Amino acid sequence: MKKQIANWGNYPVIESDEKLFSYTDELDKLVAQPKSYIARGNGRCYGDASLADNTISTLKYDKVLSFDTEKGLLEVQSGITLDQVLDIIVPKGWFLPVTPGTKYITIGGAIASDVHGKNHHVDGAFSHHVIEMDVLLANGETITCSPTNNNDLFEATCGGMGLTGVIEKVIFDLKKIETSFIKQKQVKAENLEEILQLFDTYAHYTYSVAWIDCLKKRKNFGRSILILGEHAKIEDLNDKQKSDPLQLPKKKQITFPFNLPSWVLNTFTVKAFNFLYYGKNFKKEINNVVSYEPFFYPLDAILHWNRGYGKPGFIQYQFVLPLEAKQGLIDILNRISDKGIGSFLAVLKVFGKQESLISFPTEGYTLALDIPVRKGLFEFLDELDQIVLKYGGRLYMSKDARMKPEVLKAGYPHLDRFKAIIKKFNPDFKFRSHQSDRLLLTKDEDKSKVKIQNSKIAEAQF
Amino acid sequence: MPTVLLLGATSDISVAIAKEFGAHGYALQLAARNTEHLSPIQSDLKIRYNVDCTVHAFDALNYDSHQSFFDSLPVKPDVTICVFGVMYEEEDAWNDWKLTHRMIDTNYTGAVSILNIAAKYYSAQKKGTIVGISSVAGERGRQSKLIYGSAKAAFSAYLAGLRNKLFKDNVHVVSVKPGFVYTKMTEELPLPKPLTAQPEEVAKAVFNAVEKKKNTIYTKWMWKYIMLIIKNVPEPMFKKMNI
Ligand SMILES: Cc1cc2nc3c(=O)[nH]c(=O)nc-3n(C[C@H](O)[C@H](O)[C@H](O)COP(=O)(O)OP(=O)(O)OC[C@H]3O[C@@H](n4cnc5c(N)ncnc54)[C@H](O)[C@@H]3O)c2cc1C
Ligand SMILES: NC(=O)c1ccc[n+]([C@@H]2O[C@H](COP(=O)([O-])OP(=O)(O)OC[C@H]3O[C@@H](n4cnc5c(N)ncnc54)[C@H](OP(=O)(O)O)[C@@H]3O)[C@@H](O)[C@H]2O)c1
Numbered sequence A: 001m002k003k004q005i006a007n008w009g010n011y012p013v014i015e016s017d018e019k020l021f022s023y024t025d026e027l028d029k030l031v032a033q034p035k036s037y038i039a040r041g042n043g044r045c046y047g048d049a050s051l052a053d054n055t056i057s058t059l060k061y062d063k064v065l066s067f068d069t070e071k072g073l074l075e076v077q078s079g080i081t082l083d084q085v086l087d088i089i090v091p092k093g094w095f096l097p098v099t100p101g102t103k104y105i106t107i108g109g110a111i112a113s114d115v116h117g118k119n120h121h122v123d124g125a126f127s128h129h130v131i132e133m134d135v136l137l138a139n140g141e142t143i144t145c146s147p148t149n150n151n152d153l154f155e156a157t158c159g160g161m162g163l164t165g166v167i168e169k170v171i172f173d174l175k176k177i178e179t180s181f182i183k184q185k186q187v188k189a190e191n192l193e194e195i196l197q198l199f200d201t202y203a204h205y206t207y208s209v210a211w212i213d214c215l216k217k218r219k220n221f222g223r224s225i226l227i228l229g230e231h232a233k234i235e236d237l238n239d240k241q242k243s244d245p246l247q248l249p250k251k252k253q254i255t256f257p258f259n260l261p262s263w264v265l266n267t268f269t270v271k272a273f274n275f276l277y278y279g280k281n282f283k284k285e286i287n288n289v290v291s292y293e294p295f296f297y298p299l300d301a302i303l304h305w306n307r308g309y310g311k312p313g314f315i316q317y318q319f320v321l322p323l324e325a326k327q328g329l330i331d332i333l334n335r336i337s338d339k340g341i342g343s344f345l346a347v348l349k350v351f352g353k354q355e356s357l358i359s360f361p362t363e364g365y366t367l368a369l370d371i372p373v374r375k376g377l378f379e380f381l382d383e384l385d386q387i388v389l390k391y392g393g394r395l396y397m398s399k400d401a402r403m404k405p406e407v408l409k410a411g412y413p414h415l416d417r418f419k420a421i422i423k424k425f426n427p428d429f430k431f432r433s434h435q436s437d438r439l440l441l442t443k444d445e446d447k448s449k450v451k452i453q454n455s456k457i458a459e460a461q462f
Numbered sequence B: 001m002p003t004v005l006l007l008g009a010t011s012d013i014s015v016a017i018a019k020e021f022g023a024h025g026y027a028l029q030l031a032a033r034n035t036e037h038l039s040p041i042q043s044d045l046k047i048r049y050n051v052d053c054t055v056h057a058f059d060a061l062n063y064d065s066h067q068s069f070f071d072s073l074p075v076k077p078d079v080t081i082c083v084f085g086v087m088y089e090e091e092d093a094w095n096d097w098k099l100t101h102r103m104i105d106t107n108y109t110g111a112v113s114i115l116n117i118a119a120k121y122y123s124a125q126k127k128g129t130i131v132g133i134s135s136v137a138g139e140r141g142r143q144s145k146l147i148y149g150s151a152k153a154a155f156s157a158y159l160a161g162l163r164n165k166l167f168k169d170n171v172h173v174v175s176v177k178p179g180f181v182y183t184k185m186t187e188e189l190p191l192p193k194p195l196t197a198q199p200e201e202v203a204k205a206v207f208n209a210v211e212k213k214k215n216t217i218y219t220k221w222m223w224k225y226i227m228l229i230i231k232n233v234p235e236p237m238f239k240k241m242n243i
Helices: A024-031 A082-092 A107-112 A151-157 A192-201 A262-278 A292-296 A305-309 A326-339 A377-390 A405-411 A415-425 A434-438 A445-460 B012-023 B035-049 B063-071 B090-095 B097-125 B143-169 B199-211 B222-232
Strands: A002-005 A014-020 A038-040 A054-057 A064-068 A073-077 A130-136 A142-145 A166-173 A181-189 A207-213 A224-231 A285-291 A314-321 A345-351 A364-372 B003-007 B027-032 B053-057 B079-082 B128-133 B171-178 B216-219
Touching (some): A024 A166, A064 A082, A064 B035, A082 A107, A082 B035, A130 A151, A151 A415, A181 A292, A192 A224, A192 A326, A224 A262, A262 A305, A262 A345, A285 A292, A314 A326, A326 A364, A326 A377, A364 A377, A377 A405, B003 B012, B012 B027, B012 B035, B063 B097, B090 B143, B097 B171, B128 B143, B171 B222, B216 B222
Parallel strands (some): B003 B027, B079 B128, B128 B171
Antiparallel strands (some): A064 A073, A073 A166, A130 A166, A207 A224, A345 A364
């Protein structure tokens, strides 16, 4: 049925004819229609990657097909979300090998964006854990691919934003855990210099992420908290936790009621940050054992918090810079705080090495921050893009709603090969999204002008 | 461990009901005409809830097969839930007797055929529960649901009668009257959000009704009152309405 849809940033909003399916043969029939489509998971990418005039929602294609509890292998249909997967695997002593900062994404989305977690430097990105998957191609054929079998299809599907076809079933490996708790360490850093050092000092930790307070200037520029974690062992638990070491967290959630002006959310996040920073006796370091939920998914406790950015929506700007480009990080953070438009918090992680065709992660520092959509924003981000490129970095397609095709090209060295593989498996661009058209991945270059005009119109509304 | 039989197990509402009963430890028997579609549902339920789950071929329109279908169930279910149903475009049905006939037969005749069999078994056992998924569309005849509504009306009357007939045998019958539900059946219809239930809400209500031995339930609850109003519009006025 035709309806208005948007992804997590609420920008852009488009009208789409969204089709659902529960069974593989229903999907085959849909794809056989003489139309173009893009697969859509839970709409947790931020921009226009899973938006198109015709979308195929995978959310009802969510069955678990097999679970090898000895080897830790799970076989699922691509529309199952991570929260459902956790409910199944955690009580059996297994965990997701890689998880992003929300559990409300599908396995299909995890592969198509090749998502990363706080453990990228240790465990790599999600695709690293995919044993094999079936992909339905534009010609109606379903092909099983893996790192060793139909490798070109596999590598272009991981991080390929749905442009090779629709991912059907997937087998991936899990991580063995003794308990469902996390041994957490939070360390405060006075400034950027210190937080980058701390990342080095604690490089052996499986999970690490930092929250940076973007409001601080001069000697406190980059004031931040490093959050580290390891899966807790039985002996780390208190008696209450020990009584059921693999327990699932209690389901408690509040829903963000409606769109609010963005300062409300910012005030809230700053308060939350200051609470963490100044709370608990000003100690430099806090150690505790917590359930996996607040550790991995702090934001999921408030459903629809994205409404906090109001009706115009927001952009999450996420880039990665090589390790030696610390100056770039400083430049960009400075510009954002000078401009006074960013969210007050930014998230910083370190990526380990990753060789891939089109996935975002590559060794370096990755920074993400939310910026409400308003007049002049896109011009400003175009300037930031140039800095990112100057320092040899790139942007994350899964967060993107506005980058120019040249920026993608300059940031991704294997783009031509990626395009060639799309051409092979999706020759008539049956699978295409607003994003792929905008980035000229599924469009002849000269027709691009129309789209750019459209986004100008959208921008003029603010 | 009690067992529940789901008739029309490939439907969205049935999948949700199976999950709800599975989560409460019931063994599950899934019956549908397309058993290939049942196999992922079966593995899913087994893995999620660590319960037994079996798959059975069943066609509501193949009345002659119903007795042998029920006899061949490896374990007799404690609860039998009739979920299958079809809703064709009334305009198409108006122009094609075959469709009209099939809509009546699926929603009413097929349901009576199989539930009579379950009912006889339960009354002999002096225990058991039958649930029928009817619809608010059966509460009052109107043009936009001419055939579907009348077939569901017949089914609702059957369920009420069955409840009355089996009471003395300690067999309970639940009539479920959903309003709008987001499923395959209604995928292309623009449904009003506040009045439309998710299949999971219907499933919870059904489970609760079975446990608490409720007679008739509406999902969402406001449909009870909406239908009360609709039923009370005087016929001279109602017949002129475009409804
Ligand atoms: C609060 C929050 C925190 C986040 N944290 C992180 C993080 O830490 N790390 C990270 O990497 N990401 C993060 N993300 C981004 C998110 O993990 C990705 O955007 C993910 O791809 C969303 O998956 P989805 O199921 O919602 O899919 P959608 O958003 O609907 O789609 C995303 C892409 O996947 C494609 N796709 C989806 N399903 C299929 C399929 N079956 N076959 C083929 N293509 C498919 C779509 O076409 C689209 O290109 C975060 C997002 C939010 C909202
Ligand atoms: N959705 C609503 O708004 C709504 C409102 C009120 C009542 N209801 C009732 O709820 C019930 C479930 O419907 P749903 O909404 O979940 O829609 P659905 O997913 O379309 O389910 C209908 C089911 O009926 C099955 N079926 C049809 N003919 C059959 C036959 N001859 N033999 C066996 N099974 C048959 C279908 O099986 P196949 O998969 O093989 O086609 C399908 O599983 C129906 O009785 C419907 O009337 C629905």
